[in-house]
Amino acid sequence: MRKIIDTTIETIIFICGILSIIFVVLIFGFLFKEGFAFFKSFGIIEFITGRFWYPTSNTPSFGIFPFIIGSILVTVGACIIAVPIGVMTALYISEVAPKGIRDVLKSAVELMTAIPSVVVGFVGMVTLVPFIRTLFNIPTGLTAFSGSIMLAFMAMPTIVTISEDAMRSVPWQYKEGALALGATKWQTIRRIVLKAAMPGVIAAIMLGVGRVIGETMTVMMITGNSARIPLSIFEPVRTMTAVVAAEMGETVRGGMHYKSLFAIALVLFLITFIINFIADLFLGKNKNK
Amino acid sequence: MSKIEIKNFNLYYADFHALKNINIYIEEKKITAIIGPSGCGKSTLLRSINRINDTIDNVSTSGIINIFGEDIYGSKIDVDTLRRNVGMVFQRPNPFPISIYENVAFGLRVNRIASNKNIIDETVEKSLKAVLLWDDIKDKLHKLALSLTLEQQQRLCIARVIAVAPHIVLLDEPCSSLDPVATQRIEQLMIQLRDKYTIVIVTHNMQQAARVSHDTAFMLLGELIEFDKTEKIFTNPSKKETEDYVSGRFG
Numbered sequence: 001m002r003k004i005i006d007t008t009i010e011t012i013i014f015i016c017g018i019l020s021i022i023f024v025v026l027i028f029g030f031l032f033k034e035g036f037a038f039f040k041s042f043g044i045i046e047f048i049t050g051r052f053w054y055p056t057s058n059t060p061s062f063g064i065f066p067f068i069i070g071s072i073l074v075t076v077g078a079c080i081i082a083v084p085i086g087v088m089t090a091l092y093i094s095e096v097a098p099k100g101i102r103d104v105l106k107s108a109v110e111l112m113t114a115i116p117s118v119v120v121g122f123v124g125m126v127t128l129v130p131f132i133r134t135l136f137n138i139p140t141g142l143t144a145f146s147g148s149i150m151l152a153f154m155a156m157p158t159i160v161t162i163s164e165d166a167m168r169s170v171p172w173q174y175k176e177g178a179l180a181l182g183a184t185k186w187q188t189i190r191r192i193v194l195k196a197a198m199p200g201v202i203a204a205i206m207l208g209v210g211r212v213i214g215e216t217m218t219v220m221m222i223t224g225n226s227a228r229i230p231l232s233i234f235e236p237v238r239t240m241t242a243v244v245a246a247e248m249g250e251t252v253r254g255g256m257h258y259k260s261l262f263a264i265a266l267v268l269f270l271i272t273f274i275i276n277f278i279a280d281l282f283l284g285k286n287k288n289k
Numbered sequence: 290m291s292k293i294e295i296k297n298f299n300l301y302y303a304d305f306h307a308l309k310n311i312n313i314y315i316e317e318k319k320i321t322a323i324i325g326p327s328g329c330g331k332s333t334l335l336r337s338i339n340r341i342n343d344t345i346d347n348v349s350t351s352g353i354i355n356i357f358g359e360d361i362y363g364s365k366i367d368v369d370t371l372r373r374n375v376g377m378v379f380q381r382p383n384p385f386p387i388s389i390y391e392n393v394a395f396g397l398r399v400n401r402i403a404s405n406k407n408i409i410d411e412t413v414e415k416s417l418k419a420v421l422l423w424d425d426i427k428d429k430l431h432k433l434a435l436s437l438t439l440e441q442q443q444r445l446c447i448a449r450v451i452a453v454a455p456h457i458v459l460l461d462e463p464c465s466s467l468d469p470v471a472t473q474r475i476e477q478l479m480i481q482l483r484d485k486y487t488i489v490i491v492t493h494n495m496q497q498a499a500r501v502s503h504d505t506a507f508m509l510l511g512e513l514i515e516f517d518k519t520e521k522i523f524t525n526p527s528k529k530e531t532e533d534y535v536s537g538r539f540g
Contacts, residue, residue: 182373
């Protein structure tokens with residue numbers, strides 16, 4: 001009897017474990033099938049480098065270059081804001097803050113992950129967007145810059161919690177050794193803690209980037225959704241995710257437009273897959289030490 | 290004058306009275322051993338001498354520890370400078386996860402002792418030679434320090450301390466994670482170093498104290514029971530507790 005229970009439970013656990021892999025493979029396969037059908041009739045190079053997105057015109061044009069630029073612009077902007085603040089917050093929480101503040105801050109940061117993206121978008125829309133418009137005196141506050149700021153908020157919790165874990169798992173003996181040699185607290189943090197935690201910090205940044213690049217609702221609400229190549233960060237942009245989300249409802253199932261959205265999703269999937277893969281490489285390196 | 294004077298020193302971990310009114314005078318350029326059963330406070334006492342205990346929450350102290358006549362718990366003291374002058378080697382070898390070379394250079398850089406590459410190179414070589422590690426590793430200075438054996442790592446940790454030219458070296462059970470052969474070699478190293486540094490060693494191993502030290506302090510439950518010449522402690526102690534401990538009746 002006990003043998004049977006053992007085998008049953010083992011099988012259930014095995015199935016659960018394997019399911020997640022199956023799902024990823026299925027999603028990828030589905031995207032690949034639809035996206036590939038699109039690339040057969042519309043060249044992949046033209047798709048990625050094309051500058052015009054007229055999916056429903058008589059002679060349709062499917063160029064997603066403006067969206068790739070839009071996604072990159074918003075993501076890079078968000079990283080420039082979120083990475084330094086996030087890493088420094090993590091340092092503060094793990095190395096500097098007294099215990100009371102540390103616990104409060106840590107829970108607060110973790111709570112930030114729980115804010116739904118539509119709420120972030122909404123708050124950004126009513127507070128940040130008008131502020132940006134008046135501050136820079138530009139025609140609209142719905143810009144790549146606004147998107148970057150709000151997305152930075154969304155990437156920060158990931159960056160903070162994961163890099164803080166990495167910093168905290170730096171063995172206490174290293175810090176003690178450094179202090180005992182006469183290093184100041186800051187020298188110890190900079191030369192030992194940060195160095196030892198670096199793989200984890202890079203992985204945290206990558207996961208934060210993955211979150212930003214895949215984010216849809218917030219960017220749809222505050223980046224202005226303009227399908228042209230922006231000349232500066234103070235112009236409206238449209239990201240790859242926003243295109244898919246906004247247009248999927250209006251397409252004819254099985255048509256070129258429909259398939260082109262899958263192709264965008266495929267490109268996006270590949271980008272996030274690569275980012276996650278890099279993050280995994282760094283996380284793995286961290287564990288092997 | 291003695292190098293380290295500890296006067297009426299008390300230490301509390303929150304409410305726990307870990308060191309009770311310790312008085313001890315440690316002499317210059319000698320090896321002083323602190324022995325006693327687990328939890329007697331010997332490591333705590335050692336860790337008070339470079340104030341590395343400060344890094345633990347809720348530690349409070351009273352009394353005086355004078356090093357070169359200056360109270361290290363006084364308000365004028367700069368703790369980072371103190372720790373540079375009072376080096377410490379820990380129980381488990383704790384080389385930093387950087388190269389062997391950078392491990393030794395670390396103290397020189399953070400204390401701004403040297404920034405010139407030639408001087409750093411020279412000091413690294415000299416320090417590694419002093420711990421008899423140079424010949425084994427001179428070709429792999431830029432390899433990760435964690436790739437060394439435990440004994441080599443511990444030697445590296447000693448080299449790292451020596452590099453910043455401290456006056457005092459504190460050793461906290463430096464051989465407890467080493468095998469007997471490595472232990473013997475580290476002990477020989479201590480004997481070689483004792484002419485240059487004032488060494489205080491905490492050890493679990495009574496024979497080790499007997500082999501290397503000039504003076505021995507015996508501690509029990511946070512109190513200093515007896516402090517005398519090592520020979521006397523091990524052959525003719527004045528206190529009953531000391532005799533019971535060194536003869537192996539408890540501990």
